[in-house]
Amino acid sequence: MFPTAVSSEPATSSPPPRNVHWGRWVLAVLLLLGLAVGLALQQLDPWLRRKLEQQVTTASHGRYQLRIGHLHTSLRSRSLTLGHVWLRTTTSSTPDSARLPRVRLAVGRVEVAGVGLLALLRRGVVPIDRIAIDSVALQLASLPKTKQGSKLHEQLPVAGVRVGQFWLRQVRGAYGPGPQPMVQLGQGQLSAQDIWISAAGAADSQRVGYAAAVAGQVRGLAVQVPGHKVKLVRGAFTSAQQLLTLDSVVVHPTQPINNQRGKTARISLVLPRLQLTGVRAAQLTRQHFRADILRITAPRLALTVPTVKPPSLHVLLAPYLRECRLKHLEVVGGALRVAGIEQAPVAANVRAWATNIQVLPRQTTRTAIYYAQAWSVRTGRATLNLDAPYYNLSWQQLQADTRPGTLRLTGLRVVPTLSVVALARSKGHQAAHLKLQIPELRMAGVDYRAAQYNRVVQVTSITVPSAQLYTNSDGRFPINPSISVVTPEALGQVPFQFDVRVVRFQHGTIQMTYRAPRDPVPGTLSINRLAITLRNVSNNPKRMGPGSPLVGSASGWLSNRCYATLALRANLLDRSGAHTLQGTFQQTPLAILNPMIVPTRGIAIKSGTVEQIRFAMQLNRAAVRGTMWARYSDLKLQLLNQQERPGFLKRIETSLVNGIFLRDNNPRKPGQPVKPGPIVSARERRFSVFSLWRQGLVSGMLTSAGVPLPLAKKLSESQ
Structure with missing residues (x-):
């Protein structure tokens, strides 16, 4: 075996050269990428x-x-x-x-x-x-023209x-x-x-449009609408608090507010503050208006009534809203002036509230009064023209409430705008110059719903305490050529239906003054402590008829010295004007008539005392017929000349009248029955029914005193 060869060089731990090259490239790439992103x-x-x-x-x-x-x-x-x-x-x-x-x-x-x-x-x-x-x-x-029915969320690319x-x-x-x-x-x-x-946002019924809550403010907003300019100093709205406030709204018409009427209304409005609470803004976006309280503070409104009746509020709102409800409306310290109509009413310090107002959907049942369940209206001093331009009607305060059905007026006055002579000259004939003062007038049981829907004045009772009426006329002018409307038959033919159960006048006063052509000194006569009660004052055929006529009774003091009573029955729907009148006069000296008959008739009552006078009359459009029973004693007259003095010839005439025509006493001897005096007098339809009553009394008094019937009839019919 051969031994393994061992290297003589020491070992090293450095990374391979290719790893060093890769790290540098990563760093370079990152640097380049960062540079590219930055660029x-x-x-x-x-x-x-x-x-x-x-x-x-x-x-x-x-x-x-x-x-x-x-x-x-x-x-x-x-x-x-x-x-x-x-x-x-x-x-x-x-x-x-x-x-x-x-x-x-x-x-x-x-x-x-x-x-x-x-x-x-x-x-x-x-x-x-x-x-x-x-x-x-x-x-x-x-505004840009958009496709109908296209919603904002449907146009988004997301x-x-x-x-x-x-x-x-x-x-x-x-x-x-x-x-x-x-x-x-x-x-x-x-x-x-x-x-x-x-x-989903559009379908959310709790959102205002697409938003959970919105709020906004505007200042210095000016809008031009047909015939008017609208300015708003400040307005604010918040859906979270359900509150809308408008401060200092001003509406100016392009034409002035006057009696020159046009087809559209002209409005001038100054509104210091409007506050609407409980606004359901989310429902408003779905054409449903609901709110709790609308408060309007110190509005001053003047308008000219148009010749063409404008559409009703529910008609105007129908294209924009399917529902319109308000729980409560309050108006405080308002002022109103209406031009373009003969009455031209003006009212100050107007206060009003209404509850449960529903304009839309339109109610089919007649349970609301001008869209509201109940109204209460109060005004301060108000004026309007009556028989314009001859009279002004005013009151100090008015209170009307539909819930109990009441109406109360205080400080009511009717005053002429001209003098007696100027009034007669302007009208071209004799005209009663009236002045009426009523401290208070109260109505109970007023059916406001019947007034709105059926055009019927339906009232349970009217009470008028302490009224004072002053009449003045001038006989130097021609008689009014028109037929009088102050008659029972004219009252029954008024162009609207009325039904008043009871009318009461308490402790009233009537002061009558007449200037005859013969004497510049006017004659005067007064009725004091007058009390009148009228029942069933109606022209409703279901209420008025022969079996259920108007029944009236009155009592008072003639010249504050003679107590008198009257009883009246009249069928207001009888076109013949038939009615009956009965009455009595208690003990009084006849000389109380001198302030009226001396300057107007040239006759003075030297002596005479009434023990009692009774009369019963039947009256219609043609004449008055009846009987008077006058018990009196020591009647002596004095005829006067133009200077209201008993001249030589007048003394002779007076002796003849007192000695031949007049009955000094009735009955002539104690124990004898009273000699009745027939009442016969033709009616002049240009005179009011009160003139016919006076004619009947004069006719009965003359015949009771021994004046021949033809002469008494002629004298009673004279002006």
Whole structure:
């Protein structure tokens, strides 16, 4: 065997030369790759900026031009930042010019952070942590024309986008063509949380559009609508608190508020504050409006009523809402002025509330009153024209409540705008110059639903305490040529139906003044401590008829010295005007009539005392018939001349009248029955029914005193 040869050189542990060569290549590749990535990232921002600008030009067929001042991306933070972005409409015409409106847009800064790049590559639901857009100025000529029914999530190139936070701050804008845009926004901002733009997000009934919550503010908003300009100083909304507030809303009409009416209403409104709480914004996006409380503070509203009746509120809202409900409405400190109608009402310090308002869906059953379950309205001082322009009606306070069915007016006044002579001259005939003062008027059992739906005034009771009525007329003017409407038959033919169970006047006063042609000194007569009760005041055929007529009773003091009573029965639906009147006058000196008959008739009662007068009259459109039983004693008259003095000839006439015609006493001797006096007087339909009552009393008194019936009839019918 041969021994193995052993090398004399020592052994070494160094790696083979090929391993050293591979490590150097790996390091070199990594360095080159890092350099390439760095160079690529440096070129990514310019490339992406150019790509975005080109994409806008291509997609709009050259209609829009986009410029981005700077763009920065960060893969580490998955963010994108843009600055000094502006978008302009080019002057060149394109096939999409009609569809794409003219736009001028400038954005100071856009930040997009936390983009899910992997989801973006997979075209899934892309998560984004936040999007913030600052300093936006937008001018938009019109809204772009889009395909009907196309939703935002259906137009995305990915399955969806979910944004955690979104801010849009410092926004200014204008909408509309020309130098006078339809909408101008001084400043606004918008924020939203958890925006889920996807089919699932659109189907989520708890979201406002695609967002879990939204909030926004606007300042200096101006909107032009047909015939009006609307300005809003400040507005804010938050879906989380379900709160909408508007501060200082002003509406100005392009034409002034006056009596010149047009086809549309003209409105002037100043609204310091509006607050809407409990707004279900998520339901609003689905055409369902629901809210809890709408508070309107100190609105001042003036409007001109149009010649064409505008559509009802439910008709106006129907194209936009399927449901419209509000739990409570409050109006505080309002003011109202209405022009374009003869009454021209003005009201101050208006307060109102309503509960359970439902405009849509429209109720088929008549349970609501102007969309609400119940209303309560109060006003301060209010005025309106009555028989314009001759009278003003005013009150100090009005209270109406539909729940108990009540209406209360305080400080009610009716005053003429002209003097007695000016009023008669303006009308061209004699006219009653009325002044009415009612401290309080109360209505109970008012059926407001019947008033709205059936146009029926249905009231259980009306109470009027301490009313004062002053009448003044001038006999130097012609008689009114028109037929009087102050009659029972005219009351039964008013153009609307009314049904009042009881009307009560308590402790009233009537002061009558008449200036006769013969004497500048007017005659006066008063009725004091007047109490009137009317039952079944109705023109409803189911209520009114021969078997159930209006029944009235009255009592009072003539000139505060003679107690008198009246009883009335009238069928208001009897076109003949038939009714009956009975009454009594208690003991009094006849001289209480002198303040009226001396200046108007030239007759003075020298002496005479009434022990009792009873009468019963039947009246209709043609005449009055009846009987009077007047028990009196020591009746003496004095005829007077134009100076209201008993001249020589008047003394002779007085002696003849007292000695031949008049019955001094009735009965002539104690123990004898009272000589009845027939009542006969023809009716002049130009006079009111009260004139006919007076004619009957005059006719009965004259015949009771011995005046021949033909002469008494003639004297009673004289003016």
